[in-house]
Every structure is written in C-alpha cells, then in structure tokens.
Amino acid sequence: MTARASLTLGPVLFNWPADSWSDFYARIADEAEVDRVFLGEVVCSKRSPFYEDRILEAAERLQKAGKEVYLSSLVLVTLPRERKAMKELAEGAELPLEVNDLTMMRYLEAGKAFAVGPLVNVYNEGTLAWLAGRGARLVCLPPELPIGSVASLAAAGGKAGIDTEVWAFGRVPLAISGRCYHARIHGLSKDSCQFVCGEDADGLKVETMDGEDFLAVNGVQTMSFTHASVLGDLEALEAAGVTSFRLSPHDCDMVEVARLFRARLDGRLEAGAAMERLGALLPEARFSNGFLFADYGAEMVEKAERQVA
Amino acid sequence: MDRLELVCPAGTPAALRAAVDAGADTIYCGFRDETNARNFPGLNFSREELAEGVRYAHNAGVKLLVAINTFPRAGEPEKWHAAVDDAAKYGADAVILADLGLLAYAAEKQSQLRRHLSVQAAAANADAINFYVDTFGVKRVVLPRVLTVQEIAAINRQIKCETEVFVFGGLCVMAEGRCALSAYATGRSPNMNGACSPASHVVYREEGSDLVSKLGPFTINRVKRGAPAPYPTLCKGCFSAGGYEGHVFEDPVSLDAATLLQEFAKAGVTALKIEGRQRSRSYIQTVVRSFREATEAQAKGLPIMANELKRLTEGQTTTAGAYAKTWR
Numbered sequence: 001m002t003a004r005a006s007l008t009l010g011p012v013l014f015n016w017p018a019d020s021w022s023d024f025y026a027r028i029a030d031e032a033e034v035d036r037v038f039l040g041e042v043v044c045s046k047r048s049p050f051y052e053d054r055i056l057e058a059a060e061r062l063q064k065a066g067k068e069v070y071l072s073s074l075v076l077v078t079l080p081r082e083r084k085a086m087k088e089l090a091e092g093a094e095l096p097l098e099v100n101d102l103t104m105m106r107y108l109e110a111g112k113a114f115a116v117g118p119l120v121n122v123y124n125e126g127t128l129a130w131l132a133g134r135g136a137r138l139v140c141l142p143p144e145l146p147i148g149s150v151a152s153l154a155a156a157g158g159k160a161g162i163d164t165e166v167w168a169f170g171r172v173p174l175a176i177s178g179r180c181y182h183a184r185i186h187g188l189s190k191d192s193c194q195f196v197c198g199e200d201a202d203g204l205k206v207e208t209m210d211g212e213d214f215l216a217v218n219g220v221q222t223m224s225f226t227h228a229s230v231l232g233d234l235e236a237l238e239a240a241g242v243t244s245f246r247l248s249p250h251d252c253d254m255v256e257v258a259r260l261f262r263a264r265l266d267g268r269l270e271a272g273a274a275m276e277r278l279g280a281l282l283p284e285a286r287f288s289n290g291f292l293f294a295d296y297g298a299e300m301v302e303k304a305e306r307q308v309a
Numbered sequence: 310m311d312r313l314e315l316v317c318p319a320g321t322p323a324a325l326r327a328a329v330d331a332g333a334d335t336i337y338c339g340f341r342d343e344t345n346a347r348n349f350p351g352l353n354f355s356r357e358e359l360a361e362g363v364r365y366a367h368n369a370g371v372k373l374l375v376a377i378n379t380f381p382r383a384g385e386p387e388k389w390h391a392a393v394d395d396a397a398k399y400g401a402d403a404v405i406l407a408d409l410g411l412l413a414y415a416a417e418k419q420s421q422l423r424r425h426l427s428v429q430a431a432a433a434n435a436d437a438i439n440f441y442v443d444t445f446g447v448k449r450v451v452l453p454r455v456l457t458v459q460e461i462a463a464i465n466r467q468i469k470c471e472t473e474v475f476v477f478g479g480l481c482v483m484a485e486g487r488c489a490l491s492a493y494a495t496g497r498s499p500n501m502n503g504a505c506s507p508a509s510h511v512v513y514r515e516e517g518s519d520l521v522s523k524l525g526p527f528t529i530n531r532v533k534r535g536a537p538a539p540y541p542t543l544c545k546g547c548f549s550a551g552g553y554e555g556h557v558f559e560d561p562v563s564l565d566a567a568t569l570l571q572e573f574a575k576a577g578v579t580a581l582k583i584e585g586r587q588r589s590r591s592y593i594q595t596v597v598r599s600f601r602e603a604t605e606a607q608a609k610g611l612p613i614m615a616n617e618l619k620r621l622t623e624g625q626t627t628t629a630g631a632y633a634k635t636w637r
Binding site: 075076077078079080082083086087101102103105106107119121123124125126127128129130131142143144145148149150152153156172174175176177178179180181184185186187189190191200204205206207208209210212214215217222224290291294295296297298 | 382383386408410413435440444463484486490492493496521527544547550551553559634636637
C-alpha cells in the first residue's frame with residue numbers, strides 16, 4: 001500500500017445534550033487518534049439551535065490538536081430557514097464543507113474543495129468524475145454499496161485525486177423522511193415533537209413483532225439496529241483502494257474505538273482481538289458488514305467464510 | 310385554468326394502449342432491465358416494444374417518457390448509457406433521470422433529448438432544482454413526496470422549470486432515492502436494482518393461528534389467519550418501538566390527492582403523476598379515466614368529487630400524505 005489510510009470521525013447524528021456534545025469533542029480533540037472530524041447538524045434542523053454556538057469553539061480545539069475539521073450540511077433541506085442556513089454555511093465558512101445534499105452545489109463557490117457525505121448518491125464513476133470536477137476531494141461512499149463497486153470507485157477516485165471513504169463503524173443511516181418517527185412513536189407530530197429524540201443517545205430500537213432487533217429510529221432518520229463494523233475487514237478494504245474509514249459517533253468510548261481502528265490499520269492488532277475489544281465496549285450491540293460482504297446489509301460475515309467479489 | 314397534464318404509468322404495451330385510450334396526456338415507462346426503478350419480472354419494454362409504444366402514443370397526440378432512474382452500477386455504465394441513447398433513437402419525448410453522472414452524459418451526448426429529474430434525485434427545494442436546471446438543462450422536476458402544497462407553491466415561484474407531483478398510487482414515506490431499508494433486509498434496493506422489498510425475498514408462513522409475512526429474515530407483518538395479509542413492504546410493516554406497537558413508519562395506505570387538484574393548479578404545478586407501472590391494464594384504465602375526468606373538472610373550475618377508486622388502492626385506505634402538514 002502507498003499512503004497511510006486515514007480515520008474520519010463523522011458528525012454526531014443523534015440529539016445529544018449540548019454539554020455532552022461539547023465534552024465529547026473536547027475529549028476527541030485531546031485524545032482520539034482520528035485525522036479529521038466533521039461537525040454540525042445533519043439530521044434535523046430543529047436540533048441546531050441547541051449547540052450551533054459551540055461549533056466554532058470545538059473546531060478550534062480540534063484544529064489545535066492537529067485535526068482537519070469540516071462542517072457538515074443537512075441531509076434533507078426543505079424549509080426556507082434551512083436553505084438560508086445552508087447558504088450561509090457554504091458562503092461564510094472558512095472551514096471546508098461536507099456536502100450531504102446536492103442543494104449545496106448551488107451555493108458552493110466553483111473550485112472550492114469539499115467532502116461528499118455518505119448520503120449523497122455516488123454510485124458510479126460518472127458521478128464521481130463530475131463531483132471531482134467541482135472540487136470534491138474526499139467521498140464517503142453510500143453504505144449500501146458492495147465491495148466490488150467500492151473497488152471500482154476507489155480506483156477511479158485514486159486517478160481523480162479523491163480519497164475514497166467507507167462507513168466503517170456505527171449504526172448505518174438507511175433512510176430520511178419528512179416525517180419524524182420519534183415524534184410519531186410518542187404520539188406527537190414533528191412540529192410539536194418536544195425533542196423526544198433526545199431521550200435516545202444512540203437511537204430508539206425498532207423490533208419486529210417476533211421480537212427480533214431490526215432498525216433504530218433517530219428522529220426523521222431510520223438507521224440499522226446493527227452497528228456496522230469493518231474492523232475485521234480493513235486489509236480487504238485497503239486492497240480495494242479505500243483510503244479513509246469513517247467512524248460514526250455513538251454514546252460509547254469513541255476514543256477507544258478510534259484506537260482499535262488505528263492499531264489495526266498500523267498492523268499492531270489482530271482482527272480477532274480487535275473485534276473482541278470492540279464487543280466489550282458495546283455489550284448490547286450486534287455488528288454487521290453485510291452491505292460490503294454479504295447478501296444483505298444486516299449480516300455479519302467473518303473473514304473465513306467471506307467471498308470477496 | 311389550464312388542465313393539469315396527466316402522466317400515466319405503463320408497465321406493458323397493453324397497459325400503454327389502455328392508458329392512451331383512457332385519456333392520458335403522457336405515458337412513462339422503462340426498459341426491461343435494472344435501468345428503471347420498477348424492475349419487476351415480466352414488466353417493462355423491449356426496444357421494439359418501446360418503438361411501437363412511441364408510435365401508438367404519438368398517433369393519439371400523447372407523449373412518451375422513458376424512466377432511466379436507477380443509479381448506474383460502478384464499472385458498467387454502458388447499460389444506462391445505451392438506455393439514454395435508445396430512448397432518443399426511438400423517439401421518446403423525454404428521459405426521467407436521477408443520477409448526476411447520467412444527467413451529465415445525457416446533456417452532453419443527447420442534448421436535444423428533453424430531460425426530466427426523477428423523484429429519485431430527491432430535489433426537495435428551489436435551490437436544488439435550479440442547480441439541476443442550470444447544470445443539466447432539466448426541464449421538469451418530479452417533486453419528492455416530503456413537501457406540503459404550500460411548499461410546492463413556494464418552490465414554483467422560485468424555479469425555472471416545470472413541476473410534476475404524485476397524485477395517486479403507492480406512497481413512499483422516505484425520501485426516495487435515499488432509502489436503503491430494502492437493501493438492509495434483502496440486499497436489493499431501489500437505487501441499485503430498481504426494486505424495493507422484492508417478491509423474490511418474501512415468504513408467507515402460517516404459524517399457529519397467525520399468518521406471518523417475512524422480508525428476508527425479518528418479520529414484517531403478523532396477522533390472524535383469514536385476515537387480509539398485506540404485502541410485506543418494509544416501511545409499511547408492523548413493529549414495536551419504545552412501547553408503541555403498530556405501523557411505526559406508515560400505515561398500509563396509499564396516496565390519493567384527487568381532491569387537491571385545484572390547489573395543485575393554483576400552486577403552479579404542471580403535471581400529475583400516477584404511480585403504478587406494476588399495475589394491471591384494467592387498473593390503469595380505471596384510474597386514468599377517473600383522473601382524466603377529474604382534470605377536466607379542474608380545468609373548468611368545478612369541484613372535484615372524492616373519487617371512487619378506493620377499492621383499487623392498497624390496504625383500501627388512502628391519505629393525502631405529505632401534502633398535508635399534519636402528516637409529518
């Protein structure tokens with residue numbers, strides 16, 4: 001392999017209390033072995049007022065600690081105030097942006113470098129080339145892509161000077177809606193939601209009628225019940241040309257999660273031992289890597305039984 | 310007021326002829342492969358069937374659109390490029406596209422072919438829409454089903470192209486083109502394969518006094534035997550969360566916005582879209598005829614009766630969906 005693969009800490013997708021949010025990033029700045037950090041509200045614009053005045057302070061602290069900082073845009077932009085906020089984000093920011101909706105292409109200055117988040121549909125080389133021409137430098141691929149597509153895109157990305165990133169850890173964002181499911185489950189509507197999503201720091205579990213763990217609800221977002229983890233698959237993904245791995249923040253020891261990924265990437269830790277330690281950090285979680293390596297997303301395939309496409 | 314354009318689905322040549330004869334203004338269909346978002350067995354058009362369909366439609370003064378609205382697979386764009394090229398070659402009036410790369414291809418290689426933006430592109434505000442208009446010359450956008458009528462009116466005041474809205478049929482509760490729920494349970498998704506909750510992954514099983522329907526390994530519905538068993542579309546299933554038990558995402562309803570036609574017209578909408586390329590010829594005939602009458606009434610400024618299509622709809626109940634703000 002050529003360059004050292006990097007670690008990205010994605011934006012917090014959940015509704016955390018502002019103080020927890022600040023404390024989380026303070027600790028990330030001081031202790032986490034990640035190369036870049038994405039900040040800002042992606043899921044629901046109603047949450048922004050609670051912590052938006054803290055973003056620049058967190059960004060400064062992260063930058064002083066040597067981390068690249070990006071500001072993340074909203075995934076679904078419909079309201080006038082959301083458009084206004086996104087326009088200001090694009091035009092005012094000195095920090096680079098993570099584009100999570102193509103609305104941002106309307107506001108971004110031509111040629112200005114940006115990152116593309118996993119909720120933008122980058123499924124093929126044509127789209128990748130178009131985004132590269134507009135200034136994309138880092139693209140986190142949609143989490144549903146299989147390893148074969150990842151390899152094709154990483155090859156094209158390499159030629160276009162784009163870092164190719166995959167969703168490496170955390171519940172997978174599967175869908176976004178105009179409707180708030182947290183509110184609906186609590187008998188409320190989106191407009192009078194009482195911010196009930198704040199009760200579930202990692203999302204609210206959805207079970208089937210047979211009691212199987214299935215999905216998780218995070219406001220207007222629907223996620224996997226499983227936590228994606230490619231901790232055992234980093235060699236295969238690096239061989240496929242992936243140059244960056246995204247860790248999505250959860251209410252657990254993310255410093256240790258980052259340490260495990262870094263140790264694996266540096267060849268200092270075996271897959272089995274790493275996965276055992278990750279399991280100990282999240283005793284309630286079940287892991288999956290099925291989008292990349294199996295027939296469907298919820299599955300977890302161990303290396304031995306996997307057929308890399 | 311101008312009559313709203315009625316855009317009708319055709320999954321087969323027979324359905325196309327039925328829709329044309331029943332009063333459609335425009336037909337949309339897809340090629341028989343994964344380039345379109347209704348890639349179901351036995352559905353869609355060969356190249357020859359498309360050529361014949363264009364002739365039939367044009368003879369009746371009806372337009373024909375080709376939906377090429379999945380996202381081309383990495384490493385094999387040829388199938389999608391060929392679909393765009395052939396839509397032009399066989400005389401389609403427009404293509405309905407969602408992928409950035411494919412829009413760029415079509416704008417460059419078939420610049421004379423009119424481009425519509427698919428709902429799968431999820432362009433949900435005026436700035437996103439104007440980006441597609443300015444960059445790829447898009448002439449019409451199919452609006453995502455996350456907007457209220459008021460929001461649609463505001464969008465129409467600020468954009469430089471036509472809008473088309475869904476008026477009847479299946480209802481996605483998630484922003485389309487941005488949903489991997491089906492892939493999580495089955496590995497097959499609308500974006501990659503043109504299929505959601507595919508029949509190939511559905512199992513119905515009797516368990517004691519229950520009938521269980523599964524999608525992949527997951528139970529989506531469990532009803533008493535003898536009760537109508539809904540198809541296990543993932544987002545319409547029955548689940549439990551936080552002490553709530555029921556349809557966490559959406560009830561098994563379908564969209565019927567017939568009573569909103571005057572409001573759509575006032576909001577500046579150009580065209581109404583009926584969902585259902587997977588539907589039978591007789592369904593298409595009935596629905597198209599009913600909406601043709603409704604648009605005639607709309608053009609004359611007459612009140613529009615709640616139509617009699619309820620028995621045709623999924624789950625037999627209907628909703629105006631996101632068009633009413635309370636839905637959220």
